[in-house]
Every structure is written in C-alpha cells, then in structure tokens.
Amino acid sequence: MTANAAFDLIINNGRHFDGSGGPSAIRHLGIRNGHVAAISDTPLDETGCPEVINAAGEWVMPGFLDTHTHYDAELLAGPGLKESVRHGVTTVTFGSCSIGMVCSDAEDCSDLFTRVESIPREEVLPLLKRTKTWNTPRGYVAHLEQMPLGPNVTAFLGHSDLRVSVMGLSRAVDKQVQPTATEMQRMEAVLEEGLDVGLLGLSTMTTKWDKLDGDRERSKSLPTTYAKWPEYAQLNRILRRRGRIHQGAPDIVTKINMFAFLFASFGWFRKPLKTTLITLMDVKSNGLLHRVVGKLAHFCNRFLGADFRWQALPCPFEVHADGIDLVIFEEFGAGEAALHLADEIERNKLLQDESYRRWFRKNYESKLTPRVWHRDFHDAAIVGCPDASVVGKSFGEVADARGIHPVDAFLDLVVAHGKALRWKTTIGNYRKHRLEAIVQEKGAILSFSDAGAHIRNMAFYNFPLRMLKLVNDAQTEGRAFMSLEKAVWRLTGELGDWFGIDAGHLRLGDRADIAVINPHGLDDSLAAYAEAPMPEFGGVARMVNRNDAAVTATIINGRVAYRQTRFATDFGNQSGYGRFLRAGEIPARAVDFSPAPESSLARAA
Structure with a gap:
C-alpha cells in the first residue's frame, strides 16, 4: 500500500489516551490495516475514508x-x-x-x-x-x-x-x-x-x-x-x-x-x-x-x-440469587448439603427438617469459623417474590415481623417459592x-x-x-x-x-483495538440492575449491564464492532475482528504510516 493510501477509519477530536499512563491530549487518529497509522494534532485527510467518527468531548483509549x-x-x-x-x-x-x-x-x-x-x-x-x-x-x-x-x-x-x-x-x-x-x-x-x-x-x-x-x-x-x-x-x-x-x-x-x-x-x-x-x-x-x-x-x-x-x-x-442457588452457601456444611440435592422435592424436604435447620442456624451464628459471606440476613434484601408483601424487605425484617429466626424466615420462603424468590446482598x-x-x-x-x-x-x-x-x-x-x-x-x-500480550496500548503502529467513551455516560446507570436473554443457552435470562450512553464505539482490529448501541451486522459471524493472542508474541510496531501532519505525540511514539 502506498503512503498516500486512504485510511480505513478516522477518529477525530477525541481526548487520546495511549495506555502508558502518559499525558492525554486532543488528537486525530487514522486507522489502516488494523493498526494506528497516524496520530495527529491537526485534522487528517478524510479523502476515500469510508468511516469517520467525531469524538469531540469524548475519550479515545485502548480497548479494555x-x-x-x-x-x-x-x-x-x-x-x-x-x-x-x-x-x-x-x-x-x-x-x-x-x-x-x-x-x-x-x-x-x-x-x-x-x-x-x-x-x-x-x-x-x-x-x-x-x-x-x-x-x-x-x-x-x-x-x-x-x-x-x-x-x-x-x-x-x-x-x-x-x-x-x-x-x-x-x-x-x-x-x-x-x-x-x-x-x-x-x-x-x-x-x-x-x-x-x-x-x-x-x-x-x-x-x-x-x-x-x-x-x-x-x-x-x-x-x-x-x-x-x-x-x-x-x-x-x-x-x-x-x-x-x-x-x-x-x-x-x-x-x-x-x-x-x-x-x-x-x-x-x-x-x-x-x-x-x-x-x-x-x-x-x-x-x-x-x-x-x-x-x-x-x-x-x-x-x-x-x-x-x-x-x-x-x-x-453485589450478588443476587434465586432461592438458595448461590455459591456462597458452599462455604459451610448446611449450605453444601442443600446444594448437593439437584431435585427440588428432595431439597425442600431437607430444608423443612428441623434438625437440618438447627444445623444451618449453628453455621449461620458461628463467630469463630472463617468466612467470605458476612452471614447476616438482615443485610439481604428481597427484590422479587410471588408474595408481594415481602418484596423490599430483608429476610431479617420478615423474621422480626413473624417472631422467628432469620434462617427460618429464609428457608420458609425458599420452600414456598423456590427460584421465584429473588434477593440480593453486597459481599x-x-x-x-x-x-x-x-x-x-x-x-x-x-x-x-x-x-x-x-x-x-x-x-x-x-x-x-x-x-x-x-x-x-x-x-x-x-x-x-x-x-x-x-x-x-x-x-x-x-x-x-x-x-505479555499484544494489547492495551494505542500508540503509533499499535493494533487498533479502541474504546471511545462518552464521559457524560459515566453515571449511576453503570450500577443499575438489568437482565437479558442468552440466545446461546436457550434464552435463559442473565444479569447484564446496560449503560449505552457510556460507550460510543468499540473498535477491534480497526473495524467498528459496536457503535451507538448497535453491533456490526457481521460481528460474531465473520472473521476479521478479534483473534487469539499468543502469550509473549508482541510484534514490532511497523505499519505503512500516513503522510499526515506529525504531532509531537506522534513523533514520540
């Protein structure tokens, strides 16, 4: 390719971070053949370039x-x-x-x-x-x-x-x-x-x-x-x-x-x-x-x-759970015993057994055993249940209202509602x-x-x-x-x-794996609850994050994979985006550079 060849993608006016921790600055990036071919403090020639992203007011950084x-x-x-x-x-x-x-x-x-x-x-x-x-x-x-x-x-x-x-x-x-x-x-x-x-x-x-x-x-x-x-x-x-x-x-x-x-x-x-x-x-x-x-x-x-x-x-x-299906219960014996039983009828029979409940309460109340979960049902909020009267309350509050132990309140609700009981806590x-x-x-x-x-x-x-x-x-x-x-x-x-992989930098000659971030989208929506179906696994709903205002574009191998809430039509179906990165294989940063005006940042790179 000649030095005068057009760029495949130009990202204009963004605050450029190169991934080194060095100073950021407003720059214009030209992408060619999957690499950064130009970093300029003046606008690049857009002639023949099929896609231009105006990143004014946004941050342009290596992909995460x-x-x-x-x-x-x-x-x-x-x-x-x-x-x-x-x-x-x-x-x-x-x-x-x-x-x-x-x-x-x-x-x-x-x-x-x-x-x-x-x-x-x-x-x-x-x-x-x-x-x-x-x-x-x-x-x-x-x-x-x-x-x-x-x-x-x-x-x-x-x-x-x-x-x-x-x-x-x-x-x-x-x-x-x-x-x-x-x-x-x-x-x-x-x-x-x-x-x-x-x-x-x-x-x-x-x-x-x-x-x-x-x-x-x-x-x-x-x-x-x-x-x-x-x-x-x-x-x-x-x-x-x-x-x-x-x-x-x-x-x-x-x-x-x-x-x-x-x-x-x-x-x-x-x-x-x-x-x-x-x-x-x-x-x-x-x-x-x-x-x-x-x-x-x-x-x-x-x-x-x-x-x-x-x-x-x-x-x-923060973790959520449907009923008792949560890995933190594997850390003590009573929880392990319940999760061992895959059959719901058998599990419910166990959860109703009084000797089992005494065992669970003993595990829950023990102050001497090491733990990851804080084991406090007063700090576990119910966010979904067929019994609407308990939604928004902690298991501890339900227990206090019923005059029973928090463990019993939890197990009663699990037996009654199974996986329809949804709750959360912060570990x-x-x-x-x-x-x-x-x-x-x-x-x-x-x-x-x-x-x-x-x-x-x-x-x-x-x-x-x-x-x-x-x-x-x-x-x-x-x-x-x-x-x-x-x-x-x-x-x-x-x-x-x-x-030791070829990733994480956005300098002249680096692979063009890029995130364009809108700082105004870095708001409370980042922590909001959301679900979406998994078509890969029969449509089962999984927890996801939905903060679409934060990411303007995700670029992989110089190709726009995601932009303004939409994925490229061939993304995930055609090769040309991601690849397997071999450990220790970091090629020299050599590309066909553009004749664009060269900034001090580009010269340093």
Missing part, C-alpha cells in the same frame, strides 16, 4: 482487557461475546480457576464447569458434545483460530481440566490418590505444549467450595483441590522457566495457604514466578484483611523479588474510601469480573467503566486520588504488559 472470565462455553456458541464488547472490552481471558475446555472430554468439561460457574448443564453438555473435537492445547488453539471471534481472546490451561484428562475423573477427585510419575510427566508435557502454542500459563483453585456437577462425582471439590503442593511446585517450575503465569486462588475461607503462593513467587536467587490470585476485596466479614494482604503483596514484590498480583474489582461486589467493596484505596494498590491488577459465569448472580461486564467513573467522580468532587491517565493504564497497558 478483562483478564478473568469464564466465557469458555459461551464462546463456542456465540463467539461475539457481545456483553463484554458493548462495554468497550476488546480482549478477554478464560480458562480461569482451573477449569476450561482444552483437554478433557465433553462430559468431564461440563461437570467441572456448570455447577461452579452457575451455568445450565442442560445447555452446556449438549453444546460440548456437538462442538468439542479436540483434546490437546494445540487442537484447542487451532479451533479458536478458525472461529469468527468477536474480541481478542487469551486463555489459561486449567489444572482441573489437565488433571482429569490425565488421571480420569474418579482418580482425580480421590484424596487417597496422587498422580504417578508417568502421569506427572504427561501433565508436564501437556503444559509445555500449551505454553508452546501461546496459552498464558496454568490456572488452579484451592478453595474447596467449588463443586462438581453431574451424577458421577457430584459435590466432590474440583480436582485441582486434591493436588498436594509438590504437584503445583513441579508445574510451577515450567511456568517459572518459561516466564508464564500461575493464576490461582488461595483457600478463600481460611486464607492461610496464600503464603505458599507468595513464597512460590519469590525471586531470591531465581527467576520470580508470575502469580495472580483472587481476590483483593473489602469484605464485610473482615474489614481489615484487604489492608494487610494488599500491602504484603507490594512488600514481597519490592523487597523479596516476587512478581505477585492480587485481582481486584473497582466496584461494590464486599461497600465502602467507597476503601475501594479507592484498593484500586491504587501496587500489588493488584484490575480483574476478576467472572464474565460469562454466575449468570443469575452478578454482572461486572462493565467494570472498566465503573473504574473510570470512580476516578472521574473524585476529580469532579475536587478530591482526586488518581489521574484519568493512570486509571486508563491500569485498565489497559498495565494488563497487556504484565500478561
């Missing part, structure tokens, strides 16, 4: 990265992943929390995935049986690369998926069984193959409340939780040598084994192990913990040679000043949306927008705690660089 999702199954049915793209996300990561769709057969993948992530098994299992034709990382990546991807995608190899594919499901969840030397060699070989084809690293999970679905090993914890630390250490050696990432979770209830993950990340006389864990959060059950572990991570990184990052959400962690990040402190932690990255999972429980698809609102509101109130440039960097360039 969502580096902790569970889109593994949804991607196979609907590769557009529109619920993220509509909020400016252009790159997503899946294979999180030890589960994925890489190595195991269809039924094993389904049983690993559906109960943990609260996605209907009756939809996921048939989908996997229809589509899953691979059982190796190389085959998985080949499949991704022939799909009409919407956003760019990256992935981890899940340890539970790996363990089951090598050991078989039953042996992988037998606490008396550990992998043989031959099986460990096979796991190492598969992990090496995964890294060879560009997977980010290995994901694990040590919280035992994540349970299997199906009827073969139902209610057993995920296979990764049965591994001893030497098994993790053996796989970590590969990750350390290759400079790849261990994504995991400490035992979220006791938190104690986080010290093992921290120690594994140390770089004393060795290469540090890049490690990221869930999650840094100001939980109501322990308001001091996040202050300690956040500073601990920073200390280890600075003085002990670690490369460790907590994952943190920049918004309140953490409920204090604004503490949330502002969390998003500034140097030992944290902005992540953990869980997009694509817990579809009836929560919706954080727009968490980058909520971060921008948090920072922008503070500036408007005259108490700025972070610049907008740094906020954009935390959502884009910092993540792209730490994960």
